[in-house]
Amino acid sequence: MNKFPREKDISGCSIFGLINTDGEKVSGSVITEAISVLHDRANGLGGGFSGYGIYPDYPDDYALHLFFDSVKAKEETEELINKHFLIEYDEKIRTDNSINLPNKPLLWRYFVKNRNILSKDSEREETFKAVMDINNNIEGAYVISSGKNMGVFKGVGYPEDISRFYRLEDYKGYIWTAHGRFPTNTPGWWGGAHPFGLLDWTIVHNGEISSYDTNRRYLEMYGYKCNLVTDTEVITYLFDFLVRKNNLTLSLASKILASPMWVDIDRMEEKKRELLKALRMTYAGALLTGPFSVILGFENGIMGLGDRLKLRPLLVGKSENTVYMSSEECAVRKICPDLDSVYRPKGGEPAIALLDGKYV
């Protein structure tokens, strides 16, 4: 339970992500080794991971990871899940309870199918609505991730402890992202840790968004309820809104979230100028200001993006078929000392690495 529900989350952090662009899977212990280098950028009050490709036994089911504050919340949630879905399988999320973490909620996962056969778009919309329904209407129940063949593992503790707690060495994925958190105002709340997930989107985020309430109120017009009071939640929803609901590419979405300056837009050639002008005017409520670097995970790739003033660090490294993104180079070098290439994207410039080997 969040003891400070009215306060917006503010925190400094470390972030890390990797993708094997050939789809070869690596164990969760790889990313744990990387993020543990950044121990000092967290304060033990939040750590988390997301892995993609980790549920080969249920690849076509939505994997819902939930935190429950009470058994009552769990029962109510299951009633609601049953209304929306067929539960193929559910279980308590396996954990190593010899790792001592505070305020542990009840952790559960459900592999579910839609009750009706739907197109991919409407299937995702139905799942989105179910997630909003649970998060808003059931006290003490939080959907932590809701994509297919992926999952978010997070909690209150240093990232390396969280990894051992969830036994991430037992999971294999082609994409992993990780987060070490230094929160200042939602201590002890598991829901406040990153990554933040919705459908297959996950975000790990370093920074604080000064435009938070503008973004939140904008999203609420379109059915998003931001009740986890974190910047990260808002960024996740913005990507979902722009890419899934508005059919924009990731790269255009990043031009909205971290828009070029007007003076730069003015200098572009006409077609591009008119496009970016229209996007910035129309989606003004989605502009993020303040310092941030984020790594967005999705079913077939990862994207790194930094704020337009470049107030937070972000590094992209590549070695053979693996692309790494991190707030700190040392974390990358720890697991891959010899990189083929390294670069630091400019503020507002997205770095996208896709599963089929594409690397933008």
Add this chain to the structure above:
Amino acid sequence: MSSVIPEFIVDKNEDRCIKCKVCVRQCSEEVFKYFEDFDLIRIYNDKCVGCHRCEMMCPTDALTITKNNALYKDNFHWSSYTINSIKKQAETGGMTLTGSGNDKAYVSYWDRMLLDASQVTNPPIDPLREPMELRTYLGKKPGRILLKEENGEMSLETKLSPQIKLETPIMFSAMSYGSISLNACESLASAASRLGTFYNTGEGGLHKKLYKYGKNTIGQVASGRFGVDTDYLAACAAIEIKIGQGAKPGIGGHLPGEKVTVEISETRMIPSGTDAISPAPHHDIYSIEDLKQLISLIKEATNYEKPVFVKIAAVHNSAAIASGIVRAGADVIVIDGFRGGTGAAPSVIRDNTGIPIEVALAVIDQRLRDESIRNEVSIVAAGGIRSSADAVKAMALGADAVYIATAALIAMGCTLCQKCYKGKCNWGLTTQDPVLTRRLNPEIGSEKLTNLVNSWNLEIKEILGSMGINAIEALRGNRLRLRGVGLTELESKILGIEHAGM
């Protein structure tokens, strides 16, 4: 003989006075009269309106205007203002008139809201080092953008509604040629063009001298339809339908015939010397669907190339009215709060009608969001915006931009004596008397207005930087960056902000 006791006392220091008679020539209210036979300047306190023109012009600082503190015996319930009003009404049988905005001691919510700033977790941004964007586009935005792909390149399929571009979210609000002098109009027009923003014609039409500022002009169409023809609509960058005004909701306008000079008659397209009466309602708008027709008509007449504004006074049911206006097709909605100014209004209306702009703005912005139509309209807040801080708070509550008018008049010399309706403005602003209008040089007026807005721009950038924001759209509706002080729980709820400490 009037039994009204004078409000001001004009004190002349005889040791300093050199009998230059500047005061006699400067005061249009004829407070000073020179008797040559006695070489004496006689002062008539009862005529003084407290504008301080004489005090500022006196070369030897011989004059001091003071409030008549012994006006009547102190009485909490029966103020001197009330007593004088009763006496004036008893003497004349007419309504008492006033000018400018409501000056009564109602709560100012601007003064009960404080701004947030970044500390530690989020760095403030230094506007001297980093880009800080104030550019604002006003007009209807689509819910979403559709794209098409051509030769592997993405381009726009959605065609945007007409927009106007502001380099600062501050515009000059409606003041007609007639209510103010042509020099004042030209000062506003020229400043708007220098600043990359807009001024508004009020219902005064567009003087031929001002057509060159057309692309920085918002042309008003009000209930009297003065000065509206195809040239006018074509010359202006946007058209504003005026339904109401914050200073006098539900009341029309009246420019007495003696003020309708030849030039004003040409500009307003009415015979000279006749009263220019703007009816209280538009006689073709008796309900919301009629407004829709007028909006469509103007769009049709302007080839769908110009955004149409609709301006209403902030009244009790503003939120529902605003929602209707959006659905009637307006591109921009202007809300004018009860502190907004006027050239002339019955005191009883100005002082007792309408609601605070802060409240109206907050509930309208929220209502349009609740209906998911906030994107379809821009909101301009007007009525008593005194400073860059008020403007920033308005935008944090949800405004896209603000209109200022009283502050603009003050920049041009106004001292808020509130006697605009008399047409004798000593500063050459709210008068058509050629002797007086000469007192305002439009080039100097324009420079002062430009300075004012530029200094507010600097201040807004400084405030944004302190909040860690570097684009004005990230402030818009960002209510979390506001905190209330001394507000009740209900007031906080209506404004949609938390109390300080939360």
